[in-house]
Each structure stands twice: as structure tokens, then as C-alpha cells.
Amino acid sequence: xxxxxxxxxxxxxxxxKGVEIPNPLTLxxxxxxxxxxxxxxxxxIFPGCRIYGKATVIGRGSKIGAEGPTTIxxxxxxxxxxxxxxxxxxxxxxxxxxxxxxxxxxxxxxxEEEANGAHCVGLKQTILFxxxxxxxxxxxxxxxxxxxxxxxxxxxxxxxxIHFNYTPDGNKATAxxxxxxxxxxxxxxxAIFLGGQGGMVGPIRLGFxxxxxxxxxxxxxxxxxxxxxxxxxxxxxxxxxxxxxYRHLPRLLKNNIIFLANLAALESWYRNVRxxxxxxxxxxxxxxxxxxxxxAMARKERTTRLAAMTAKVPRxxxxxxxxxxxxxxxxxxxxxxxxxxxxxxxxxxxxxxxRLSDTFLGAFEKCPREGGxxxxxxxxxxxxxxxxxxxxxxxYIVDGLCQKAGALLPSFELFS
Numbered sequence: 001x002x003x004x005x006x007x008x009x010x011x012x013x014x015x016x017k018g019v020e021i022p023n024p025l026t027l028x029x030x031x032x033x034x035x036x037x038x039x040x041x042x043x044x045i046f047p048g049c050r051i052y053g054k055a056t057v058i059g060r061g062s063k064i065g066a067e068g069p070t071t072i073x074x075x076x077x078x079x080x081x082x083x084x085x086x087x088x089x090x091x092x093x094x095x096x097x098x099x100x101x102x103x104x105x106x107x108x109x110x111x112e113e114e115a116n117g118a119h120c121v122g123l124k125q126t127i128l129f130x131x132x133x134x135x136x137x138x139x140x141x142x143x144x145x146x147x148x149x150x151x152x153x154x155x156x157x158x159x160x161x162i163h164f165n166y167t168p169d170g171n172k173a174t175a176x177x178x179x180x181x182x183x184x185x186x187x188x189x190x191a192i193f194l195g196g197q198g199g200m201v202g203p204i205r206l207g208f209x210x211x212x213x214x215x216x217x218x219x220x221x222x223x224x225x226x227x228x229x230x231x232x233x234x235x236x237x238x239x240x241x242x243x244x245x246y247r248h249l250p251r252l253l254k255n256n257i258i259f260l261a262n263l264a265a266l267e268s269w270y271r272n273v274r275x276x277x278x279x280x281x282x283x284x285x286x287x288x289x290x291x292x293x294x295x296a297m298a299r300k301e302r303t304t305r306l307a308a309m310t311a312k313v314p315r316x317x318x319x320x321x322x323x324x325x326x327x328x329x330x331x332x333x334x335x336x337x338x339x340x341x342x343x344x345x346x347x348x349x350x351x352x353x354x355r356l357s358d359t360f361l362g363a364f365e366k367c368p369r370e371g372g373x374x375x376x377x378x379x380x381x382x383x384x385x386x387x388x389x390x391x392x393x394x395x396y397i398v399d400g401l402c403q404k405a406g407a408l409l410p411s412f413e414l415f416s
Contacts, residue, residue: 004025005024005026005027005028007027007028007029007030007031008024010029010033011024011027012024013035014029014035014038014040014045017035018040018041018042018043019038019039019043019044019045020043020045021044021045022047023046023047026047026048026049027045027047027049027050027051028049028050029050030052030053032052032053032054033052033053033054033056034054037056037057037283038056038057038058039058039060039061039062039079039283041060041061041282042061043058043059043060043062043063043064044062044063044066045064045065046063046064046065046066046070047065048065048068048069048070049064049070050070050071050072051071052072052073052074053072053073053074053089054074055075055076055286055290056072056073056074056075056076056077057075057287057290058077059077059078059081059095060079060080060282061080062078062079062081062082063081063082063083063084065083065084066082066084066085067085067101068084068085068086068101068102070083070084070086070087070088071086071087071088073088073090074089074090075088075089075090075092075290076093076283076286076287076290076291077093078092078093078094078097078281078283078287079096079282080095081093081094081095081096081097082098082099083098083103084098084100084101084103085100085102085103086099086101086102086103086104087104088105089105089106089107090106090107090108090294090297091107091108091111091123091294092109092110092111092287092290092291092294093111094111094112094115094291095113095114096113096114097111097112097113097115097116098116099111099117099121100116100117100119100121100136101120102119102120102121103117103119103121104121104122104123105121105122105123105124106122106123106124106141107124107125107297108125108126108294108298108301109123109124109125109126109127109128109294110127110128110291110294110295111128112128112129112130112132113130113376114130114131114151115128115129115130115131115132116132116134117138118134118159119136119137121134121137121138122138122139122140122141123140123141124141124142125141125175125297125298125301126140126141126142126144126145127143127144127145127266127294127298128145129144129145129146129147129155129179129184129187130148130187130376131150131153131154131155132145132146132148132154132155132156132157133154133156134156134157135156135157135158135159135160135161135196136159136160137159137160138157138159138160138161138162139161139162139163140161140162141163141165142163142165142172142174142175142202142301143175143176143177143178143202144175144176144178144179144181144259144262144263144266145157145178145192146178146179146184146185146189146192146208147178147179147184147189147190147191147192147209148187148189148191148192149187149188149189149191149380153191154191155178155179155191155192155193156191156192156193156194158193158194158195158196158197158214159196159197160196160197161194161197161198161199162198163176163199163200163202164199164201164202165202168241168243169243169244171305171308171309171312172305172308173203173252173302173305173308173309174201174202174203175202175203175255175256175259176200176202176203176204176205176255176259177203177204177205177206177255178194178204178205178206179192179206179207180208180262180398181262181263181266181269181394181398182265182390182393182394182395182398183208183391184208185266185269185273185379185390185394186382186387186391187376187379188380188384188387189208190208190225190226191208191209192206192208192209192211193210193211194212195211195213195214196214196215197214197215198213198214198216198217198218198231200212200217200218201217201219203255203256203259204218204219204220204221204255205222205223205258206218206221206222206223207222207223207224207225207226207227208225208226209225209226209227210222210224210225210226210227210228210229211229212229213228213230215231216229216230216231218231219232221251221255244313246312249313249333249412250412250413250414252309253306253333253409253412253414254412254414254415256302256305257340257401257405257414258402259302260344260401261344261397261399261401261402261405263295263298263299263302263344264344264347264397264398264401265394265395265398266295267292268357268393268394268397269394270288270291270295271292272357272361273361273364273390274288274291274375275288277373277374277378281373299344299345303344303345306337306341307337307338307341310333310334313330313333313334314330315331315334329409329411329412332410332411332412333409333412336408336409339408340409344401347401349397352396353393353396353397353400356392356396359389360386360389360390360392360393363386363389364386367382367383367386368381402415403415
């Protein structure tokens, strides 16, 4: 009896178009997968791989499964990406991104150019800017990390690092912003280093160039740049546990709003700056739409988690409608949270934002096209005064959204 894999015809067609498949009997491809979305130029799929999802694309020169069995489900994979072993679903991997053995990358992740992780890294709702490097044995869900200028000068997370993104109350409004979008996209900021055997209790904000000493657990924001941070030591104690107390509620709200505002700035960057670079790539439109989809997923995740946390904040009154007294802040929060979340849904630029974006985009187009269609080289070659205009534009988006959200919660004085 002749043995054939379930997806015999698709595999035969892939081999015919040039995909290297050393052991076709070990490959499984879902019926929904289009072989037209898998490049025949330099792609290699090693033994023991499974490829599923109608939205899956695999760009030229990509290598799948070099270190062990690999499952890909509904991912958009750009050129020269290496997913060496593990499980990857609902995420985007741009040029030369790579993940090693034991990776577990779930929905909502974007790994930009040359972002990478060593063995046994877990990600979900994570955005890594170009060159960001994760060591081994890391849980880094619900983070956005920027910083660094090249593969030799990159932001790095040391091995055995944990982003603590879940509280005893079941709160996951804990996304951390490591660097920021307005400056980070310019690829000219100092790298951030998070020392191994450490962690951070989200939501945290860190500035560029910061160094967290090995073994440090970050519990406080350090938005300033170029600081060395060492951990605090707490005395042993046993105290009564009070669920849903949210003693640092203003900080939690502020950091969530700032994170959402940065997502809005990143979406504007993709729509206005990155899109032309995608158009010159194989499967570029799929990669672009995949990235926008992941940004929408990130926005939905963050607003959903923020609303869920708010629902757990104790109400002063049953209907939460008081306008004065000690319960004013919580009533204000419960009454405004839906409007705050809606600020980030369908955003329209005002005249000042349009003017700032036009100034930057006009200057960006006039810059010498070093690197041609290469996104990294084009951005890195932009003069400081032009990148400064870009920062002003994107920071205007962040600040504007923060001010609007803060105006709905005047008692908290979040951005005063």
C-alpha cells in the first residue's frame, strides 16, 4: 500500500514550485491553506511541521522547523524569517525575525525586522520593534518593547525573565511599555537591557537606555532615560489580603491609557509610513493587513481588560451616580470607562495632527533613498531634524488621546 500524507497534492504542488521539503510524509497542510501564499523562492519546511489557516503566508527564504516540530496557524510570515520549532498562531513576523526551539507565540504578536528569541520563549499580545532580542526561558506576554539601532546595538531581555501580567484578582490590565512608539520607530534610541533572572509587575513604563540589574523585579515606572535600576527588598510579613483594593488605581489607569495611545501612534505609523514598503514585497499586502489586524487585536485586548478591571473596582453606590464626596472618583470611573475605551476605536486626526504628519511625511519623501525599498535603511538614514518632526507628530497623537481620556476622569488628575 502506498502511503501518502493527507495533504499529498498540496505538498506535491509546493515541491513543484520550488519549496524544499526533505520529508514530505511528515508534513501536514490544512485544506484551507493556499499554496499561492507560500513562496517557492528559497523556502524550506523541515520534517514534522503543520501549517494551517486561510490567512497564512510564508515569504521567500523563510525556514520552518529547523530545530524541531513546528505548528503555524494563521500567521503572516515575511521574507527570511526562521521559526525553528514551536507553536505560532495569529501573529506577524517581518523580515529576518526568528524564534528558536520551544517557542510559544500566540495571538496578537508582531515581531518586526530581526526581532528574535532564543529557546523556550512565550509571547502573546506582544510587539517587538526591530532588533529586540529575548533570551531563553522567558514569558513576555502583553508587552511592547523598542530601543536599539541594529543587531549589534539592540534592546535585550535576559534569560529567565518574566513579565508578571496576571494579578490575584484576575486583572490583566497590565500591559507594559518598554520604550515608546514615537521615538522607538525612528530606530535611533539607546537600547534597553532587562537583566536575567528578573521580571516586571505590569503595567510598567520604562525609558530608553535603562538597565535593570540581573535579578531585579521592577514594580515602579522609570520613564526617564539612561538609568540603572536595582530591585527593592521587602521584609517578610503576613497580612490580611483585601481583593480588588486597587491601591494604585490612578497609576494603573494612566499606564493603560498611555499604552493604548502608543498603539494608536503605531497604527498611524504603519498606515502612513510603512505601507509603501510593504507594497514592494512579495505578499506585502497580506503582511500589512496582518499587522493592522494584530494592532486592532491589541487595542481590543487592552480596552477589554481595562473595562474588566474597572468593573471590579468597588462601587460607592449601587448606581454609581454620585457627584461629590469620597465616592466621586470611583463613580466617575464607572461612568466614563466606556467613553474612554471608545476614544481609541475610530480615531480621526484633527487639523494639527494632519499638519504635523504632512510636515514629516513630506520631508521623509525628500530624504535620500539610501537602501531603496529597505525599510530599516530608509528610516535609519533620515536626518535628525526629520526624525524629530516624526516624533512630534506621533507624540501629538499620544498626548492628545491621553488628554482626552484624562478629561473624562478629572478627579484622578492623570495628565495634569
